[in-house]
Amino acid sequence: MEITRQPGNGNLALSTLRKRKRKKGEAWVPYLLIAPTVLLIAGILIFPIFRVFDLSVQSYDFTRLQDAGYIGLENFRHIFTQDDLFYSTLVTTLKWVFSEVALQLVFGLIVALLLNQSFRLRGLVRSLVLVPWAVSGVLTTMLWSLMFNQHIGIINDILLKLGIIHEKIAWLANPGTVFGSVVFAELWRGIPFFAITLLAALQTIPHEVYESCEVDGAGKLKKLFHITLPYLKESIIFATLLRAIWEFNSIDMIFTMTNGGPMDMTTTLPIYMMKTSILEGNYGYGSALGVVTFLFLMIFVILYLKLNRAGGMQDE
Amino acid sequence: MSSKTARRIGSKLLFYIPLALTLILVLVPFLWAISTSLKRESDIMSPVIHYLPQPITFANYISVWNENSFSQYFLNSVLVSVMSVVVITLLSVMNGYAMSRFKFKGKSAFMLILLATQMMPVILFVIPLFLIFKNLGLINTPYSLVLFYIVLQVPFNTILMQGFISSTPKEIDEAGMVDGAGRFRIIMTIIAPIVLPGIVATSAFAFIGVWNEFLVAFSFITTPDRFTIPIGLKFMIGEFSVQYASLAAGSIIGLIPPVLLFMYIQRYLVEGLGGAVKG
Numbered sequence: 001m002e003i004t005r006q007p008g009n010g011n012l013a014l015s016t017l018r019k020r021k022r023k024k025g026e027a028w029v030p031y032l033l034i035a036p037t038v039l040l041i042a043g044i045l046i047f048p049i050f051r052v053f054d055l056s057v058q059s060y061d062f063t064r065l066q067d068a069g070y071i072g073l074e075n076f077r078h079i080f081t082q083d084d085l086f087y088s089t090l091v092t093t094l095k096w097v098f099s100e101v102a103l104q105l106v107f108g109l110i111v112a113l114l115l116n117q118s119f120r121l122r123g124l125v126r127s128l129v130l131v132p133w134a135v136s137g138v139l140t141t142m143l144w145s146l147m148f149n150q151h152i153g154i155i156n157d158i159l160l161k162l163g164i165i166h167e168k169i170a171w172l173a174n175p176g177t178v179f180g181s182v183v184f185a186e187l188w189r190g191i192p193f194f195a196i197t198l199l200a201a202l203q204t205i206p207h208e209v210y211e212s213c214e215v216d217g218a219g220k221l222k223k224l225f226h227i228t229l230p231y232l233k234e235s236i237i238f239a240t241l242l243r244a245i246w247e248f249n250s251i252d253m254i255f256t257m258t259n260g261g262p263m264d265m266t267t268t269l270p271i272y273m274m275k276t277s278i279l280e281g282n283y284g285y286g287s288a289l290g291v292v293t294f295l296f297l298m299i300f301v302i303l304y305l306k307l308n309r310a311g312g313m314q315d316e
Numbered sequence: 317m318s319s320k321t322a323r324r325i326g327s328k329l330l331f332y333i334p335l336a337l338t339l340i341l342v343l344v345p346f347l348w349a350i351s352t353s354l355k356r357e358s359d360i361m362s363p364v365i366h367y368l369p370q371p372i373t374f375a376n377y378i379s380v381w382n383e384n385s386f387s388q389y390f391l392n393s394v395l396v397s398v399m400s401v402v403v404i405t406l407l408s409v410m411n412g413y414a415m416s417r418f419k420f421k422g423k424s425a426f427m428l429i430l431l432a433t434q435m436m437p438v439i440l441f442v443i444p445l446f447l448i449f450k451n452l453g454l455i456n457t458p459y460s461l462v463l464f465y466i467v468l469q470v471p472f473n474t475i476l477m478q479g480f481i482s483s484t485p486k487e488i489d490e491a492g493m494v495d496g497a498g499r500f501r502i503i504m505t506i507i508a509p510i511v512l513p514g515i516v517a518t519s520a521f522a523f524i525g526v527w528n529e530f531l532v533a534f535s536f537i538t539t540p541d542r543f544t545i546p547i548g549l550k551f552m553i554g555e556f557s558v559q560y561a562s563l564a565a566g567s568i569i570g571l572i573p574p575v576l577l578f579m580y581i582q583r584y585l586v587e588g589l590g591g592a593v594k595g
Contacts, residue, residue: 033414048440134524145563256553278442
């Protein structure tokens, strides 16, 4: 111990000894560095997951606490055999995830390609185009509620002036338009998010690849399909899966925009869970819904890990 | 020759028209909110829609700040965000350093757990944590939010931080060690200053995430004096008679911090993600 404290001035034996000692003594360092995070994750995320599974086999309703207790799989039986709302929210969730991810992928790619070109004021334009990424679900709701509003909104006014519609539409109260309206608003902040990921990936493509392709006289479309897209393949898969999970779980936008209505038409599975547990106090049933959602998401996660591993192996 | 020029103009149009359309679609909601926030409430409800405020008034900003206790929400948001971001940043640097400089048993398991946290529905944790925090007396305190936000944000920030730290040469650590510095001193006095842009970027990223968070705050905070901005706004729109001008003004106030930060970090973020993608 004392040896390591001495200043090593040229003494070869001493300094190698010191180095070896340090190497040995350093085995703990990485664990010490990650320990706080591991403890927090264990306490705040892993332990509660078990609690959710535990709650899901109980009757635990704040409004009927006298019936509290373990009831086996009763909650799950109810979900799958008697809960029509569960099936309709599941369909809404899948519709929501699919339309968001597909549209964000297509338009995100277009925006990323546009912003990857060199043009005047590119830095400024990039900041402006990508900025909705920083806007929260609730704030997105506020901005779009002002636009969609039947009386004071700019959308009705523009469409009326263009002669596309002939009377003002209550976009968020009308069962025919509410879903599309929320999808559109979410795209507004989702496309920039996707575009950032793809833009990052685009910047890792070496210039030489394009140059050698240009020598061969390839056109723009050819370059897109033969170089850019193959290069982006992994990022696209990565981003698509992450976004699918993210959109599956997203609550803030839909909930603040429509409260899940009208007539539960925009209630997705997470919103149904939140309403059942947090707002109505039925923690048992809400947890059972959570477990079902968890199992659904596991499909995405396993898919992601499989693809990630496959991609990683290609690299090595 | 002329067909060649025509094609060049055509390809220019194919670039600038979609770009202009994108810009318009992105900016109009902001501009409409700004315009609405500067109108008088009575002008907004008039049957003829004016695109520009006539006359311009700042009364909505003043009233939303004072009357709707928006100043309190703003203060709460700042408090929660700053507390969270300080810890998030510290932990991310520590984790990022461990991940980029050491090979250790359980490293890939740790990485897997970090990734897995990004895939779980937050609502799943909210239900049991609400019950646990309630027993601990943490519900309706900023600490319940701070604890949860740290866990939600650290994983992604760690991955970003790892990318930044990996791009610094290992030799500088060794030079530090020769001078007799311990690992913690190396992190604080050598690595941290070098990756400062990365640290600023990741903490700004964390700040945006925390500032915007809705679900956890909505579930854990129960009295208006503890509301953060998203919750305050949610309840403003829930009221029966919506004051649109005040709502617009409140939204603009809530937008300013994350939007300014984003403009600042946008470049680093694309770089950092590029690094993360390359692995």
